[in-house]
Amino acid sequence: MDALEAILRRRSIRRYQDRPVEEEKIGRILLAAVHAPSAGDVRCWRFIVVRNRDKKEAIYRAALRQPQVLQAPVLVVVAADLEAIRRAYGRRGVNLYSIQDAAAATENMLIAATSLGLGTCWIGAFSEGEVSKIVGLPPQVRPLAIVTIGYPAETPTKKVVRPEDHCFSEVYGRRYEFSQRASSRTHQHS
Ligand SMILES: Cc1cc2nc3c(=O)[nH]c(=O)nc-3n(C[C@H](O)[C@H](O)[C@H](O)COP(=O)(O)O)c2cc1C
Structure with a gap:
């Protein structure tokens, strides 16, 4: 599947098969994430892969109990190191580039997952404070998105x-x- 085809095929998937996702595929998705463009090539994004059931349950509760968060075998919390981007670009870095960098990386992940036959959903509705605690983010690292990943059990x-x-x-x-x-x-x- 070429890049354009994956982009046009991608849809938000909110129901997943009870089937594990191969570690190799998660690795490919993370590789796509860290190849995204980033302001000044600072690469302030950070990615936390979550498979643990208790952690997923806690994130589910922190994300308005959206069922796909619990059902997906894998979650990736996408975060940005605001201190790293502040050093390079000051307030514009913190307020804008951190979010743009994370969004570019997130989209790369969704496209890569589609090309690997996986479904994803970009989750933006969650408590930043709670998710930070659950995955142990230091104070300067802000969670900006959660990506649910799994084999699709629906065709939108x-x-x-x-x-x-x-x-x-x-x-x-x-x-x-x-x-x-x-x-x-x-x-x-x-
Ligand atoms: C910034 C952002 C936040 C989003 N947050 C959520 C969310 O919390 N829950 C959810 O189910 N979908 C979320 N979505 C997915 C959108 O609802 C979805 O992309 C949109 O409805 C278009 O559908 P499609 O992804 O199938 O093209 C989010 C998407 C973006 C870009």
């Missing part, structure tokens, strides 16, 4: 995307004209 309904609603040419509001080929079904996989 077809996603309707209207690229023309979001994309402009030259100035905001002037429609970008997609070529027929770019938006054709063969490229959409949805």
